[in-house]
Amino acid sequence: MKRLIVSFTTAASLLLTPAVVSGHVKWFTEAEPAKEPIEEIISPFFIFTALFTAAILSVLPQVLPKFMNVEPVRKLDRKLEEMRPYTFPILRYGAAAALVIQVLTGGLFAPELAYETVLVPILTWAAIAAIFVPHRYAVRTGAVLILCLFLNKVFQYGIFHMLDYAFYLAVIFVLLMAGTKYEKWGFPLLYLATGLSLCWVAVEKWVYPGMAEDIIISHGVPTFGFAAETFVSLSAFIEFVVGYLLVVGILNRLLAFVLTGIFMMTTTLFGFVEIIGHFMIHIILATFIIEGVSFYKPPISIHKTIIDQMVFVFLNFLFVLCTFLLIYFRFA
Numbered sequence: 001m002k003r004l005i006v007s008f009t010t011a012a013s014l015l016l017t018p019a020v021v022s023g024h025v026k027w028f029t030e031a032e033p034a035k036e037p038i039e040e041i042i043s044p045f046f047i048f049t050a051l052f053t054a055a056i057l058s059v060l061p062q063v064l065p066k067f068m069n070v071e072p073v074r075k076l077d078r079k080l081e082e083m084r085p086y087t088f089p090i091l092r093y094g095a096a097a098a099l100v101i102q103v104l105t106g107g108l109f110a111p112e113l114a115y116e117t118v119l120v121p122i123l124t125w126a127a128i129a130a131i132f133v134p135h136r137y138a139v140r141t142g143a144v145l146i147l148c149l150f151l152n153k154v155f156q157y158g159i160f161h162m163l164d165y166a167f168y169l170a171v172i173f174v175l176l177m178a179g180t181k182y183e184k185w186g187f188p189l190l191y192l193a194t195g196l197s198l199c200w201v202a203v204e205k206w207v208y209p210g211m212a213e214d215i216i217i218s219h220g221v222p223t224f225g226f227a228a229e230t231f232v233s234l235s236a237f238i239e240f241v242v243g244y245l246l247v248v249g250i251l252n253r254l255l256a257f258v259l260t261g262i263f264m265m266t267t268t269l270f271g272f273v274e275i276i277g278h279f280m281i282h283i284i285l286a287t288f289i290i291e292g293v294s295f296y297k298p299p300i301s302i303h304k305t306i307i308d309q310m311v312f313v314f315l316n317f318l319f320v321l322c323t324f325l326l327i328y329f330r331f332a
Helices: 002-009 011-016 044-068 071-081 084-104 119-132 136-157 159-165 167-177 183-207 209-219 228-248 252-270 272-291 306-331
Strands: 110-114
Touching (some): 044 228, 084 119, 084 167, 136 167, 159 183, 183 209, 209 228
C-alpha cells in the first residue's frame, strides 16, 4: 500500500514529461498490439489509483471557484473573453491548415490514415479551397466534403479506430452550423468530442500497454523511477482525467493551457509526425483557451449541496472510466 501511495503522489510529475499526452501511440511504434487480459488491467494498483483519482476530482469543483476569484486570474479571463469573436476564424482556418499539412504528407486526419486513391487528395484540396472562401455556403460545402472524407475513413478503418479522431466531427458541425440558430451548440460539442477522444485514446494504454512501453524504451522517455508498466498506467490515468474534465466542464481554460504546453513538449521527442498528428488539437485548444466555460453548464450544477456534488463526481468518474474500459476492451 505504501508503494501505491508514493507512486500516485509523485504521478503529478508526469505532467512534466512529453510521454503523458503523446496519446496516439500507434503513430510512434511498430510493435504489434497485444491485448492485456482484463484481470491484469484491473489490478489492485489500477483500482487504488482509480479510487484515489475519483476522490481528488470530487474535491476539485469545491476548490476551483476560489482559484478563479484570484484577481490576476479574473483579469486574464476578461482579456481572453474579449477575443471570443476570433474563435470561429481560428477554428476555420486552422482546420484548413491542418488538412493542407496532412494532404502534403500523404495522410488524412492522422499520420497512419494514408489515402489510397487519387480522389481523396482531390476532395481534400476542394474542401480546403471551399473553407478559405469567405462565404458561409462555401464553408459549409467544405465541411460536407470533410464529413465525406471522414466517413470514408470510418468504412476503411472501422468506427472504433476513428473514435480517436471524433473531434473532427465536432469541427465539421461547427463549420456547418456557423451563422444558424444551432451555432451555439458548436463549441459545447467540440468540448465533448475532444474530451471523449482523449478518454478513448487513454484507454488504449491500458488495453495495449506493450505499444506504449515500446515507445518508452525506444525513445528513452524518462519514467522518474517508475517501472515502464506503472508509468504507462499513470500516464493513461492523467490523460483520461484531462478528457473527463473537458467533458464535465471543469478547468477547461487551464487544461487547454496545460495540454498545449505538453503537446509542444512532445514535439521534442517525436518531431514532425507529432506536428502532423496534433496540429488540429493545437487549434482546438487555442479556441478553448479563449472560450473558457461560460457557455457551458456543468452536470455537477444540478446538485445543490457540497456532499451531493462530491458524491456525484466520485461515482460518475468511476462509471465513465469503467464504461470506456469495457467498451474499448470488447470492441477495439
